[in-house]
Amino acid sequence: MSRHYIEPLVQKSTPSIIADKLREAIGHGELPPGSQLLEAQLARELGVSRGPLREGMQRLTQEGLLISVRNRGLFVLEMTPENVEDMYVARSAIERAAAARVVRGDRAAAAEELLAVVDRMGRAAARNREAAVGEADIEFHRLLVELSESPRLRRVHETLITETRMCIHALAESYRASERRVEEHRAIAEAIGSGDRRLVDRLLVEHMDDAVRRLTGDTRTPTVAADAAETTPA
Structure with missing residues (x-):
């Protein structure tokens, strides 16, 4: 690519x-x-x-x-638990579609770029720089959609990323656990490099579900997982 x-x-x-x-x-x-x-x-x-x-x-x-x-x-907009969950349902749809396109393209180059962001996230986590971890987190997902080369996915995703920033700022304490965030992003990037579309899709859904649980404190099965069960790419 x-x-x-x-x-x-x-x-x-x-x-x-x-x-x-x-x-x-x-x-x-x-x-x-x-x-x-x-x-x-x-x-x-x-x-x-x-x-x-x-x-x-x-x-x-x-x-x-x-x-x-x-x-x-x-x-x-106020980021109520309902708004947070709905936003992640939309983000999941956009990012899963983007990832499917990325895997069909030059996935090795894409994985390399994504892993560079993960490495930056890891260095920030090691220094307990939570703000930098958050910025790298945002950059990873923005880059994932950018690599899909779909202007429409990028346009819709930009608003969702703004809402994600709102969540992170408003609910910063519940969204910590930097090491886990680094591991989740690394696994997604490596799965993209391997070309395993089903694994990439599953990891993205699990990542979104984990974020919803941490941001809302809701231990129920999130809507993201329920919806994804019917729409996993072949």
């Missing part, structure tokens, strides 16, 4: 840039779950007029990151 870094630049519109900035602020906890977006304050802080700001916020409303409450305004 050949990756190209020299590509035509796409000039983003102001609303797109604003949406990206707000998405990053939400993902990194600067705009925490449940907080209200104050239009006048945001326009002043971003140095933009209200028209583009409203359009940017509307994009995030369409993505589900912002919730419009009648007569009250816009609020950042």
